[in-house]
Amino acid sequence: MADPTYNLNGGFKPTMKRFADLSGPDFFPTPPWATFALIDNEKFNGEIWESACGDGTMSRVLEQTGQSVRSSDLYDRGYGEVGFDFLEPKWSADNIVTNPPYNCAEGFVASGVKHSNRKFALLLRLAFLEGANRANTIFAKIPPARVWVFSERITFYPSGVEPKGSGTTAYAWFVWDKDAPGRTELKWFKPGYKAKFA
Helix, strand or coil, X not given: CXXXXXXXXXXXXXXXXXXXXXXXXXXXCCCHHHHHHHHHHCCCCCCEEECCCCCCHHHHHHHHCCCCEXXXXXXXXXXXXXXXXXXXXXXXXXXXXXXXXXXXXXHHHHHHHHHEEEEEEEEEEHHHHCCHHHHHHHHCCCCCCEEEXXXXXXXXXXCCCCCCCCCCCCEEEEEEECCCCCCCEEEECCCCHHHHHC
16 A cells, blocks of 8 residues: 555655665665765775665765775665665674664664763754653663754655655764763754765
Protein backbone atom coordinates (compact mmCIF):
# COMPACT_ATOMS: atom_id res chain seq x y z
CA MET A 1 0.00 0.00 0.00
CA ALA A 2 1.40 3.39 -0.98
CA ASP A 3 2.17 5.93 1.67
CA PRO A 4 -0.27 8.85 1.18
CA THR A 5 2.21 11.39 2.55
CA TYR A 6 4.43 10.82 -0.47
CA ASN A 7 2.16 12.78 -2.79
CA LEU A 8 0.34 15.55 -1.01
CA ASN A 9 -0.93 18.34 -3.28
CA GLY A 10 0.83 16.68 -6.18
CA GLY A 11 4.29 17.12 -4.67
CA PHE A 12 6.72 14.73 -3.04
CA LYS A 13 7.02 15.28 0.73
CA PRO A 14 9.86 12.97 1.76
CA THR A 15 10.43 14.24 5.29
CA MET A 16 6.88 14.11 6.59
CA LYS A 17 7.52 10.43 7.27
CA ARG A 18 10.99 9.00 7.11
CA PHE A 19 10.19 5.65 5.54
CA ALA A 20 12.49 4.91 2.64
CA ASP A 21 11.94 1.49 1.15
CA LEU A 22 8.35 0.94 2.19
CA SER A 23 8.83 -2.82 2.25
CA GLY A 24 12.41 -2.79 3.47
CA PRO A 25 15.04 -1.09 5.65
CA ASP A 26 15.31 2.66 6.23
CA PHE A 27 17.58 4.08 3.49
CA PHE A 28 17.85 7.76 2.66
CA PRO A 29 21.13 8.75 0.97
CA THR A 30 22.55 11.95 2.44
CA PRO A 31 22.79 14.91 0.04
CA PRO A 32 26.52 15.54 -0.47
CA TRP A 33 26.34 19.18 0.62
CA ALA A 34 25.30 18.15 4.14
CA THR A 35 28.53 16.16 4.54
CA PHE A 36 30.64 18.96 3.06
CA ALA A 37 29.18 21.30 5.70
CA LEU A 38 30.37 19.01 8.49
CA ILE A 39 33.88 18.55 7.10
CA ASP A 40 34.22 22.29 6.52
CA ASN A 41 33.57 22.97 10.21
CA GLU A 42 34.87 19.90 12.07
CA LYS A 43 38.42 18.60 11.70
CA PHE A 44 38.96 14.86 11.93
CA ASN A 45 42.35 13.35 12.72
CA GLY A 46 42.77 9.72 11.74
CA GLU A 47 40.55 7.33 9.87
CA ILE A 48 36.78 7.88 9.61
CA TRP A 49 34.43 4.93 9.70
CA GLU A 50 31.18 5.48 7.80
CA SER A 51 29.19 2.75 9.53
CA ALA A 52 25.89 2.99 7.61
CA CYS A 53 27.37 3.78 4.21
CA GLY A 54 24.43 2.75 2.02
CA ASP A 55 25.36 3.45 -1.59
CA GLY A 56 28.54 5.31 -0.60
CA THR A 57 27.28 8.86 -1.06
CA MET A 58 28.70 10.13 2.25
CA SER A 59 31.87 8.03 2.01
CA ARG A 60 32.70 9.51 -1.39
CA VAL A 61 32.43 13.05 -0.03
CA LEU A 62 34.67 12.17 2.90
CA GLU A 63 37.24 10.69 0.52
CA GLN A 64 36.96 13.70 -1.78
CA THR A 65 37.89 15.98 1.13
CA GLY A 66 41.05 13.97 1.81
CA GLN A 67 39.81 11.76 4.65
CA SER A 68 40.88 8.16 5.10
CA VAL A 69 37.56 6.27 5.12
CA ARG A 70 36.36 2.79 6.01
CA SER A 71 32.81 2.05 4.86
CA SER A 72 30.39 -0.62 6.01
CA ASP A 73 26.67 -1.34 6.14
CA LEU A 74 24.37 -4.01 7.42
CA TYR A 75 22.76 -4.26 3.97
CA ASP A 76 24.28 -4.67 0.52
CA ARG A 77 23.66 -1.46 -1.41
CA GLY A 78 26.66 -1.85 -3.67
CA TYR A 79 29.27 -0.11 -1.54
CA GLY A 80 31.55 -0.88 1.40
CA GLU A 81 31.82 -3.95 3.60
CA VAL A 82 28.47 -5.72 3.93
CA GLY A 83 26.85 -7.45 6.89
CA PHE A 84 28.37 -5.31 9.65
CA ASP A 85 25.87 -4.39 12.37
CA PHE A 86 26.91 -1.12 13.98
CA LEU A 87 24.89 -1.94 17.08
CA GLU A 88 27.23 -4.89 17.63
CA PRO A 89 30.46 -3.69 15.99
CA LYS A 90 33.55 -5.83 15.48
CA TRP A 91 36.01 -2.95 15.64
CA SER A 92 36.54 0.64 16.76
CA ALA A 93 37.83 3.66 14.84
CA ASP A 94 39.46 7.03 15.40
CA ASN A 95 36.31 8.73 14.16
CA ILE A 96 32.82 7.65 13.13
CA VAL A 97 30.62 9.74 10.83
CA THR A 98 27.24 8.56 9.59
CA ASN A 99 23.56 9.17 8.96
CA PRO A 100 21.90 6.39 10.97
CA PRO A 101 18.61 4.67 10.21
CA TYR A 102 16.08 6.81 12.05
CA ASN A 103 14.67 3.94 14.08
CA CYS A 104 18.16 3.05 15.35
CA ALA A 105 19.44 6.51 16.26
CA GLU A 106 19.64 5.98 20.03
CA GLY A 107 21.42 2.67 19.59
CA PHE A 108 23.88 4.34 17.23
CA VAL A 109 24.66 6.96 19.87
CA ALA A 110 25.47 4.33 22.50
CA SER A 111 27.60 2.29 20.10
CA GLY A 112 29.32 5.27 18.49
CA VAL A 113 30.40 6.88 21.74
CA LYS A 114 31.84 3.56 22.87
CA HIS A 115 33.63 2.65 19.64
CA SER A 116 35.04 6.03 18.53
CA ASN A 117 38.42 7.03 19.89
CA ARG A 118 38.25 10.72 18.98
CA LYS A 119 35.07 12.03 17.35
CA PHE A 120 31.67 10.61 16.57
CA ALA A 121 29.23 12.55 14.37
CA LEU A 122 25.61 11.64 13.67
CA LEU A 123 23.26 13.42 11.28
CA LEU A 124 19.94 13.55 13.13
CA ARG A 125 16.71 15.46 13.25
CA LEU A 126 17.05 18.55 15.42
CA ALA A 127 14.07 17.20 17.37
CA PHE A 128 16.39 14.48 18.66
CA LEU A 129 17.20 17.03 21.38
CA GLU A 130 13.68 16.53 22.75
CA GLY A 131 12.29 13.75 24.89
CA ALA A 132 12.46 12.77 28.55
CA ASN A 133 14.04 9.40 27.80
CA ARG A 134 16.90 10.88 25.78
CA ALA A 135 17.32 13.61 28.39
CA ASN A 136 17.96 10.92 31.00
CA THR A 137 19.85 8.33 28.99
CA ILE A 138 21.91 10.42 26.55
CA PHE A 139 22.09 14.12 27.26
CA ALA A 140 22.51 13.85 31.03
CA LYS A 141 25.19 11.14 30.75
CA ILE A 142 26.95 11.45 27.37
CA PRO A 143 26.02 14.82 25.85
CA PRO A 144 27.49 15.79 22.48
CA ALA A 145 30.27 18.37 22.45
CA ARG A 146 28.66 20.30 19.62
CA VAL A 147 25.35 20.42 17.79
CA TRP A 148 25.66 21.98 14.33
CA VAL A 149 22.24 23.20 13.18
CA PHE A 150 21.56 23.55 9.47
CA SER A 151 20.24 26.98 8.49
CA GLU A 152 19.10 25.40 5.23
CA ARG A 153 16.71 22.46 5.14
CA ILE A 154 18.00 19.06 4.04
CA THR A 155 15.64 17.13 1.81
CA PHE A 156 15.99 13.35 1.92
CA TYR A 157 14.64 11.10 -0.79
CA PRO A 158 14.43 7.33 -0.95
CA SER A 159 17.08 5.88 -3.24
CA GLY A 160 16.04 6.11 -6.88
CA VAL A 161 13.37 8.78 -6.39
CA GLU A 162 13.66 11.95 -8.44
CA PRO A 163 14.18 14.96 -6.13
CA LYS A 164 11.17 17.30 -6.12
CA GLY A 165 9.96 19.78 -3.55
CA SER A 166 11.73 20.67 -0.32
CA GLY A 167 11.99 19.26 3.17
CA THR A 168 10.06 20.41 6.18
CA THR A 169 12.23 18.91 8.92
CA ALA A 170 15.19 20.57 10.64
CA TYR A 171 18.42 18.57 10.90
CA ALA A 172 21.73 18.93 12.71
CA TRP A 173 25.06 17.19 13.05
CA PHE A 174 25.54 15.94 16.62
CA VAL A 175 29.25 15.64 17.39
CA TRP A 176 30.72 13.78 20.34
CA ASP A 177 34.37 14.79 20.86
CA LYS A 178 36.52 12.92 23.39
CA ASP A 179 38.86 15.95 23.71
CA ALA A 180 36.13 18.54 24.31
CA PRO A 181 34.94 19.83 27.70
CA GLY A 182 31.72 18.44 29.15
CA ARG A 183 29.35 21.20 28.07
CA THR A 184 27.46 21.19 24.77
CA GLU A 185 27.92 24.02 22.28
CA LEU A 186 25.10 24.95 19.94
CA LYS A 187 26.39 26.17 16.58
CA TRP A 188 24.90 27.04 13.19
CA PHE A 189 26.17 26.33 9.70
CA LYS A 190 26.37 29.46 7.58
CA PRO A 191 23.88 29.50 4.68
CA GLY A 192 25.26 28.66 1.27
CA TYR A 193 26.40 25.03 1.48
CA LYS A 194 23.39 23.79 -0.43
CA ALA A 195 24.11 26.02 -3.44
CA LYS A 196 27.90 25.60 -3.26
CA PHE A 197 27.98 21.81 -3.20
CA ALA A 198 24.68 20.81 -4.83
